[in-house]
Amino acid sequence: MKGKVLILLVTLVFLLASGCTEEDNASVPDDPNTPIPKAGAAVPSEEDVSSKSGEDHIVRLENFGVVRPSELNLSRGDTVSWWSDKRQGNYVLVSEDGLFPDKILSYRVPYTYTFDETGTYRFIVKDVPEMNATIRVN
Numbered sequence: 001m002k003g004k005v006l007i008l009l010v011t012l013v014f015l016l017a018s019g020c021t022e023e024d025n026a027s028v029p030d031d032p033n034t035p036i037p038k039a040g041a042a043v044p045s046e047e048d049v050s051s052k053s054g055e056d057h058i059v060r061l062e063n064f065g066v067v068r069p070s071e072l073n074l075s076r077g078d079t080v081s082w083w084s085d086k087r088q089g090n091y092v093l094v095s096e097d098g099l100f101p102d103k104i105l106s107y108r109v110p111y112t113y114t115f116d117e118t119g120t121y122r123f124i125v126k127d128v129p130e131m132n133a134t135i136r137v138n
Contacts, residue, residue, distance in 0.1 A: 053077045054074075054075065054076070054077030054078040054079055054114065055074075055075070055078045055079070056078070056079050056080075056081065057072060057074065057078060057079065057080045057081070058080070058081050058082075058083060059072065059080055059081070059082050059083070059123075059133055060082075060083050060085055061082060061083065061084045061085060061086065061091045061093070061105060061125060061131060062085045063085060063086060065128055065130040065131050066131070067125070067131050067132060067133045069133070070132065070133050070134070071133065071134050071135075071136075072133065072134075072135045072136070073135075073136045073138065074115055074135060074136065074137045074138070075137070075138055076115065076116060076117070076118060076137060076138070077114065077115070077116065078114070078115055078137070079112055079113065079114045079115070080112070080113055080115065080135065081110040081111070081112040082103075082105060082110060082111050082112075082113075082123075083105075083108070083110045084105040084106060084107055084108070084109070085107070086105075086107055087107050088107075090104045090105055090106050091104075091105045091125045091126075091128070091131070092104055092105070092125065092126035092127070093105055093111060093123060093125060093126075094123065094124050094125070094126050095121065095122075095123055096121075096122040096123065096124060097119075097121045097122065099113065099121060100113060102126065115135065115137045117137065118137050118138060119136075119137055120134060120135070120136050120137075121134070121135045121136075121137070122134050122135075123135070
């Protein structure tokens with residue numbers, strides 16, 4: 001009887017521990033040139049990728065007032081995805097040039113914008129003035 005209880009206890013501990021070690025596969029790419037799939041989107045085929053008109057870029061809003069990269073040079077038709085690395089709370093992305101309304105960025109939920117017009121654009125994080133970025137579109 002004691003052996004059965006011990007086996008049952010070991011089995012329960014194993015099941016609980018295996019549920020706690022689930023790997024998180026929804027990570028943000030480390031390479032800023034890596035294309036970012038949209039939530040719920042199908043994985044693009046090779047044909048879809050080659051027919052695309054612009055490049056994808058990533059701007060990370062990191063902790064401690066850091067934006068990487070803080071300056072970016074693009075071509076018309078390029079897309080930028082802003083990612084928040086803030087696990088608790090949100091950042092509010094503000095386009096100083098009024099390209100879009102203020103965007104609330106939650107952890108691992110990007111906001112994506114395609115730049116179709118040439119110009120120089122500034123972005124800040126609301127209430128954190130040292131978090132800013134300049135994007136030049138040629």
